[in-house]
Amino acid sequence: MKQRILAEAERLFWRYGIRSVTMEDIAKQLGISKKTIYQHFTDKEQILSEVIQDKFGRDHKAMACVAVEAENPVAEIMHVLAMIQKNADQVSPNLLIDMKRHYPQAFALFKQYKEGEVLRSILENIQKGIEQGLYRSDLNPGILARLRVEQIELAFNNDIFPSNQYTMQQIQYELMHHFIRGMLTEQGFTIYNQYVNQYNHEVH
Structure with a gap:
C-alpha cells in the first residue's frame, strides 16, 4: 500500500x-481513507520527501544506463533530452x-541530487566529449556543468518563462x-546533426 500511495502522490x-494536492485528493484517487495514508506517513512533506528519493533513484539508474x-x-x-521531453508535459511548472x-x-x-x-x-x-574531440578543447567543464545544472531550475521559473506562453x-x-551546440566541434556537429535529423524524421 505504501508504494501505491507514493506512486499516486508522485503523479x-x-x-x-x-500545494494544490491534499491528502484527501491522494486518498480519493486510490479509493482509500486518509486514515490509511496516515498509517504510513506522518504528513504530506514526508510523502513528498520519499517520492523525491524514489524518483531521483530511478532517474539516476536511467541516466547511468544511458551513459x-x-x-x-x-x-x-x-538520449537524456528525449527522456526529459517524454515526461515534460506531465510536469507542472508549480x-x-x-x-x-x-x-x-x-x-x-x-538540491543535494542536483x-x-x-x-x-x-x-x-x-x-x-573533449577527450573524444566532439566538444571544444577550450571549454571550462566545471563552469558549463554548473550552467546546465542551474538551467534545470531556471526552466521552472514562471517569471522568466510564463507557463501561459511556453x-x-x-x-x-x-x-x-x-x-x-555551444560545445560542439565540427566533428561533434556532424554527429549532432545526424541525431537531430533522425529525431525530426521520427517525429514527422
Missing part, C-alpha cells in the same frame, strides 16, 4: 504542483516553486539544444 504532485549504452557523449545528451517556498526538507533533497549526481554526470559527459517541453528543448 498528482508532478501534474498539479504540491553506459550511448555510443558517444553527444548521443548521451540527446512543482519546483512549491517545493522551494513551502517544503524545505524536500527542496534540500532536490549538485551531486546531476552535476557529476554532466561534468563527466563534457570531459568525455510549455515545459519547449523550454527544456531550447535550453538543452542551445547548451550542446
Whole structure:
C-alpha cells in the first residue's frame, strides 16, 4: 500500500504542483481513507520527501544506463533530452516553486541530487566529449556543468518563462539544444546533426 500511495502522490504532485494536492485528493484517487495514508506517513512533506528519493533513484539508474549504452557523449545528451521531453508535459511548472517556498526538507533533497549526481554526470559527459574531440578543447567543464545544472531550475521559473506562453517541453528543448551546440566541434556537429535529423524524421 505504501508504494501505491507514493506512486499516486508522485503523479498528482508532478501534474498539479504540491500545494494544490491534499491528502484527501491522494486518498480519493486510490479509493482509500486518509486514515490509511496516515498509517504510513506522518504528513504530506514526508510523502513528498520519499517520492523525491524514489524518483531521483530511478532517474539516476536511467541516466547511468544511458551513459553506459550511448555510443558517444553527444548521443548521451540527446538520449537524456528525449527522456526529459517524454515526461515534460506531465510536469507542472508549480512543482519546483512549491517545493522551494513551502517544503524545505524536500527542496534540500532536490538540491543535494542536483549538485551531486546531476552535476557529476554532466561534468563527466563534457570531459568525455573533449577527450573524444566532439566538444571544444577550450571549454571550462566545471563552469558549463554548473550552467546546465542551474538551467534545470531556471526552466521552472514562471517569471522568466510564463507557463501561459511556453510549455515545459519547449523550454527544456531550447535550453538543452542551445547548451550542446555551444560545445560542439565540427566533428561533434556532424554527429549532432545526424541525431537531430533522425529525431525530426521520427517525429514527422
